Amino acid sequence: MDNTVRSGTELLWSALDGDPALVDRVVYGGTSGLLPARLPVMDLARATVAACSLAAAERAGVPGPVRVDDGAVATAFVSERHLRVDGRAPVNFAPLSRFWRAADGWVRTHANYPHHRAALLAALGVADSVGADSVEAVAAAVAERKAVEVETAVYAAGGLAVALRTPDAWAASEQGREVAARPLLTRERLDEAPPRRRTGPLRVLDLTRVIAGPVATRTLALLGADVLRIDPPGNPELPDQHAETAVGKRTAALDLERPSDRRAFGELLDSADVLVTGYRPGALDRFDLHRPGLVVARLSAWGDYGPWGERRGFDSLVQVATGIAATEGSAEEPGALPAQALDHGTGYLLAAAVLRSLTEQDRDGGTRLVRLALAQTGHWLTGTLPRYEPERYLAESEGPLGRLRYALSPIAYEGGPAGWSRPPGVAGTDAPEWLGA
The missing domain is CATH 3.40.50.10540 (Crotonobetainyl-coa:carnitine coa-transferase; domain 1)
Known part of the structure; x- marks a missing residue:
């Protein structure tokens, strides 16, 4: 495992005031490439499980290694999707818990609990019908309003709805600044x-x-x-x-x-x-x-x-408010x-x-x-966690073909070359001879 894995665990263990020497006991392994995303989700998953396992081993007085298997971690992080009750798949989101297109953007609601569903419908002035009729009526009601207006009205009624924000918009908001200022x-x-x-x-x-x-x-x-x-x-x-x-x-x-x-x-x-x-x-x-x-x-x-200190909220809504949904998709088409x-x-x-x-x-x-x-x-x-940013691994150069942007070589070792010695030339124009011949 690379230094990113260890650094994530070290950061969490430090936040927990743990003995730094104990981090050396964590052994990582398992299938790689799980929980793919633009953000370093697998790094977060692996580090939080490692910190919890280390805290458990410390309390139990177990001196041996703490093993973190990526397959087990990734499966546990979607454990609710693997549940089966007599062969039946679970219901993780109700029909009214979803993204809605507003007049100026997107809103995500959470209406899994009956009282939250009732508050959402009341705030939007939608009759408490069932099935597709409610979905269509809510979609029409949200489409007529601005996203923040829906958010404000639904929260005031005791429901849960959050307008999609970009990372910059969240960082500039009062709640975003409060979050960023704390550990x-x-x-x-x-x-x-x-x-x-x-x-x-x-x-x-x-x-x-x-x-x-x-x-x-x-x-x-x-x-x-x-x-x-x-x-x-x-x-x-x-x-x-x-x-x-x-x-x-x-x-x-x-x-x-x-x-x-x-x-x-x-x-x-x-x-x-x-x-x-x-x-x-x-x-x-x-x-x-x-x-x-x-x-x-x-x-x-x-x-x-x-x-927002007294507001209710769930994971899906926090992703939308903090810019994660825009990062995983875009402001025009949010992801998760x-x-x-x-x-x-x-x-x-x-x-x-x-x-x-x-x-x-x-x-x-x-x-x-x-x-x-x-x-x-x-x-x-x-x-905090390092994320994949392709720009870090790209370079540009001027040459016979114009200005090129290209990927740097992944071959790296101490004292090795930083890049190629020449840009590509026009095809077929070099002399058919060795350099220095």
Whole structure:
């Protein structure tokens, strides 16, 4: 593997405050060329899995190598597409979760949950019909409005819609500047609470949904944690997403607005070691979630700051807002990453941050807070990891045929030639003799 692979892992391990010497234990292998994209998606996937594996091995005290197989990584990053339930393929996106052409560009909506679908239709003034009728009506309603107008109206109604932005437009926006000014993740020690005495498996309360958070807690369950996921009774996780991400976990339904359920949740929290939340920032503030000695991991779409700090969001929408969709396609015809890479990558990084915080807490105590955001992971993908830029490997020269642009040779070694000694000439005009003869 090249230096890009190692540098990505080193950057993540440094962000987690890990011992730099441990990176040498990571061994990479497997099939190459997976998750092809204009952005370095496979580098992100490989590095986040490597960092999580390293954090797990460190905590377990395992001295041997940490192996990262590209085939396993790439398959895991599209795990939801491989799910089959009695032979049936999953439903990953509802009909109204898609791109729409607006009057001046594109909008992407997310309407997998019934309440988000209802909010989208209400914001656009579309009757709640079914099937193709809704798709056609939404398409017509969006086509009459500017993209940002749709975004604003749908969010105001409690739905999810994001206007397509170019990377430059996102970087110039207030939220884009807020994201760029912050680190990939933050880990804080909040107090001097003594280390907890654990007599059984790690206890993890899971208040997350839709890939990123569930991937993190699914990983913690794999590593031996007792993960208990809590959902509101009237709004369970979508069935296929539950089937794909609930492996290794137990699930329960509690209504935190009901006093008896809230007391039950408080008792669970009193004896938990880790709390992972994935609801929009501020949504759980009215509940007392602080416990001394707890590790709290907070996941959001846009970060808990800036004008979008309280907005809901998902991977597909973050790709559209931050310019990733325009990079993978164009402003005229948006594209997408080959995987929900922001979700999966953030999920493995979240698990790694929890594991590293637990390792440090066992030694030094203290209540710990970890914060990650899909938009921060997107910024790391687009702004930190090296990407393939053909211009770096092209050159120009003047010669008998005019000004030529051509690809540099990939043959390189210390002291070797930087390029060819002469440009191509007009065919057939050179003397039929050796140089210097």
